[in-house]
Amino acid sequence: MNTNQWYRLDNAAKIFPTISRIENSATYRLAITLIEEIDPDILQKSVDQTLTRYPTLAVWLRRGYFWYFFENNENQLLIETETRTPCGHIDPIYNNGYLMKVFYFGKRISVETHHSLSDGSGAIEFIKTLTYTYLKMSGKEVDPGDEILLPDEIPSRYESEDSFHKYYQPCERQPIKEEDAFMIRGTVFKPFGNHVDTGVVDVQEIRKLAKSNGVTITTYLVARLIRSVYEESMQFGLYTEPIKIAVPVNLRGIFPSKTLRNFFSVVHVVVKPDESMEFADLLKSIQAQLVEKTKKESLYPKIADHVESERFFLSRFIPLGLKNIILRFAYRRYGTKVKTATISNLGRVAFPDSVSQWVDRMEVVFYPSTGSPLNLGISSVNDKMSISISRCIVEPGITKRFFRGLSKEDGIHVKIYSNEWEAFHEKL
Numbered sequence: 125m126n127t128n129q130w131y132r133l134d135n136a137a138k139i140f141p142t143i144s145r146i147e148n149s150a151t152y153r154l155a156i157t158l159i160e161e162i163d164p165d166i167l168q169k170s171v172d173q174t175l176t177r178y179p180t181l182a183v184w185l186r187r188g189y190f191w192y193f194f195e196n197n198e199n200q201l202l203i204e205t206e207t208r209t210p211c212g213h214i215d216p217i218y219n220n221g222y223l224m225k226v227f228y229f230g231k232r233i234s235v236e237t238h239h240s241l242s243d244g245s246g247a248i249e250f251i252k253t254l255t256y257t258y259l260k261m262s263g264k265e266v267d268p269g270d271e272i273l274l275p276d277e278i279p280s281r282y283e284s285e286d287s288f289h290k291y292y293q294p295c296e297r298q299p300i301k302e303e304d305a306f307m308i309r310g311t312v313f314k315p316f317g318n319h320v321d322t323g324v325v326d327v328q329e330i331r332k333l334a335k336s337n338g339v340t341i342t343t344y345l346v347a348r349l350i351r352s353v354y355e356e357s358m359q360f361g362l363y364t365e366p367i368k369i370a371v372p373v374n375l376r377g378i379f380p381s382k383t384l385r386n387f388f389s390v391v392h393v394v395v396k397p398d399e400s401m402e403f404a405d406l407l408k409s410i411q412a413q414l415v416e417k418t419k420k421e422s423l424y425p426k427i428a429d430h431v432e433s434e435r436f437f438l439s440r441f442i443p444l445g446l447k448n449i450i451l452r453f454a455y456r457r458y459g460t461k462v463k464t465a466t467i468s469n470l471g472r473v474a475f476p477d478s479v480s481q482w483v484d485r486m487e488v489v490f491y492p493s494t495g496s497p498l499n500l501g502i503s504s505v506n507d508k509m510s511i512s513i514s515r516c517i518v519e520p521g522i523t524k525r526f527f528r529g530l531s532k533e534d535g536i537h538v539k540i541y542s543n544e545w546e547a548f549h550e551k552l
Contacts, residue, residue, distance in 0.1 A: 312518075
């Protein structure tokens with residue numbers, strides 16, 4: 125990679141350096157748990173080799189007069205033993221300039237990525253290559269098959285494209301005013317931290333449950349979350365705002381993109397609180413909304429909104445300091461206040477059989493913030509689905525209701541484990 129190589133942030137990435145801070149890290153985690161203890165020396169060598177395949181991750185964030193931009197980073201990305209709460213703020217000054225971290229703990233490898241670099245689908249490719257490389261360096265007989273990008277391959281130019289601009293189409297649309305959502309309230313941890321409860325379920329079991337109700341797994345889990353929020357906080361009529369769950373959509377499944385940068389949109393599932401809140405009715409409403417809002421014709425206007433905002437003539441000439449103030453206000457008004465929580469389902473992560481035999485499970489942890497204190501991350505591998513509920517508030521009620529609903533009401537066997545931040549916090 126040329127030492128002077130630089131490139132612009134993609135369309136979705138521009139907001140994240142502006143809003144990122146300790147209480148809103150804009151950093152998510154992907155973690156692979158193997159069946160053997162991690163060897164840190166081999167892991168470091170594997171990171172060194174893997175990173176050469178992903179130049180869009182091996183970067184510094186630089187500040188220009190009008191915009192941030194990325195410049196290649198040739199420093200070593202040093203692995204760390206895990207000692208802190210997941211999805212913490214990444215300060216590049218203390219991280220050799222990087223906006224990502226690699227941790228190890230026991231049998232687990234965790235990769236934390238700042239959202240300005242990539243979305244979850246792009247980061248999955250990195251952790252798949254890292255897992256394969258680590259196993260190969262550990263002496264395992266593994267075959268990458270067609271599912272894994274190899275460290276010695278030359279990256280395709282399509283992997284670094286800004287697909288928002290590529291698939292942008294001007295379109296007429298009526299401006300829609302987003303109604304404020306019900307906000308989850310609670311006592312924020314001090315010091316700020318992220319408590320994560322992960323429930324592991326059998327994929328086939330929950331797929332059968334969803335199918336028997338005529339819906340997708342994502343629809344079913346969104347309904348469970350909405351029901352849990354309502355029962356914990358709204359059933360006595362104290363609040364009347366709609367519950368709005370943000371669901372990120374991987375646009376690569378709709379448009380033929382190979383980019384490893386951000387290429388996603390967010391749709392909102394909206395439910396007005398009601399005394400009955402019948403679960404069957406919830407499922408029908410949520411499924412219909414997701415089907416309609418994830419159609420290609422429904423997503424073109426969202427892409428157009430982002431691209432046209434970026435291309436707005438004056439925005440090119442507004443100094444970065446003033447632009448940051450504007451973007452922070454817009455994020456609070458049109459990002460945080462219009463959602464109750466986020467559910468990010470990365471789906472099934474495919475490994476070749478020779479690799480998957482060494483993998484126990486995978487999880488995704490989506491960062492909470494003071495404005496959005498509870499979020500869900502979902503992923504599956506080897507027929508094990510991990511549902512991670514992260515929160516930065518003390519109150520565990522919504523989490524307990526969610527897993528109790530799956531277990532007691534739906535009959536799903538759920539194995540739950542925690543990062544114990546809550547217990548640690550209580551000792552402080």
